[in-house]
Structure formats: structure tokens, C-alpha cells
Amino acid sequence: MHNIFDNEQLRAVLFDMDGVLFDSMPNHATAWTQAVASFGLYMTRKEVYMNEGRTGSGTINTLTQRSWGRYATEQEVEQIYKAKSAFFNQCPTAQPMPFAREVVEAVRARGLARVIVTGSGQLSLLERLNVAFSGAFCQELMVTAFDVKLGKPNPEPYLKGLAKAGQALNADHSPLLPSQAIVVENAPLGIQAAKAAGIFCVAVNTGPLEDEVLLDAGADIIFPSMCALADYLTHKDA
Helix, strand or coil: CCCHHHCCCCCEEEECCECCCECCHHHHHHHHHHHHHCCCCCCCHHHHHHCCCCCHHHHHHHHHHHHHCCCCCHHHHHHHHHHHHHHHHHCCCCCECCCHHHHHHHHHHCCCEEEEECCCCCHHHHCCHHHHCCCCCCHHHEECHHHCCCCCCCCHHHHHHHHHHHHHHCCCCCCCCHHHEEEEECCHHHHHHHHHCCCEEEEECCCCCCHHHHHHCCCCEEECCHHHHHHHHCCCCC
């Protein structure tokens, strides 16, 4: 089978961050469940994984609608997300996902641009990219929670990723075509966002969700780990 990363049209790989590059989702699950509980809301750890990629306000409003029957006020959103960030920062430092470096280096060896597309606004993680993946990523090719209004599962984050890649790679600064990119995701909402943007999506199941959840979200191909994806990338005839 032809390796999908050897497509001659391919120019960029768009990486989600939490759960793909960093093993940070357990920390997010702990932070979200503890923070919302302090405001009388309830969220299971599995729900954190199911909502991964949604903006903070989107996640909070999902919970307040269920428990309070209304959207949170701007002040409530700010207070709850501040508490979530505080709990997150108390967690042990998230390490790079095993074999994430090998995946990134295999992508870089192919001469492909590396773009970060994350719903995270955790500066502590964003700042660690250069330490964990030295020289592999740059600020100009990053889409974070600060760059979007809608967030995953809306295609906006990945469309912005295509636009930023195009600004860096194309002489006329036009966005890359969806066919010129591949997305690497671990979350159902991120997969939905990638597919809504028309981009081929590689799912890597690094969390507790069943494979069927990721496939039902629209994943084109699924790997059980970043190790499996790294192995695939290093075998051109895979």
C-alpha cells in the first residue's frame, strides 16, 4: 500500500497538540473535572476526551446548559476557565507523547511544513514546543484558542491552518488546498473539524475512547499509537 505521506501533492501536516504531541490529556481531564465540580457542575473524564478541541467557553456552556438550563455569563466562563487553568498548572508536567518526536522528524525529513492546530490556550504547553521538538515548529504556523472564534468541531481551526501554511509556502500567500495537507488528530471533535475542512485525517488513538468513536467521527485511517504511526512513516512501502 502506498504511504499516504508520500503523496506528491502533499505540502503540510497539521498536528493537533494535546493527546498527539504531548501526553497532556490526563491533566486536562483532571483539571476540567475538578474545576467544574467547584462550581456545582459535573463532567466525567470520558466527557473531557469527547469534548477535546472545543473552546473553553464552548465546553463550559455545554455543561451549564445541561445543569443550569442556560448559557454561562461571560464572568462565569472567565471564572470557571481560570479555575480550570489553575488546576491544570498544578498537575505534573506533561511529557511529549511517546514516539511523537519520531513522527515529527519523519514528517520534517519529507520536507513537509509542520502546522500546530490546537484548541488549547495553555501557554505552559505552547512554550514547551520548542524545547520538546527543537526547531520543528514556528509561531507563524500555529493556530491556537486565541486565533479562532468557533473552534472544533467547526472547520475554522483547520481552515486557518491551511491559510497560515499557504501564507508561508505560496508565493501569492493563497491558502493550501485541503488535498495538500494531512491532519493528525486523536479526538472526535478534531476529526470532525478536519473532515469538515475537507482534509484527509489520520487518527491516533492515544486515549480511552473506542476506535469506533474516532472512525464514526470520520477518520480516514486509524493507528493505535504514535509508535504505530512512526513505524508507518519510516516504512515507505507500508
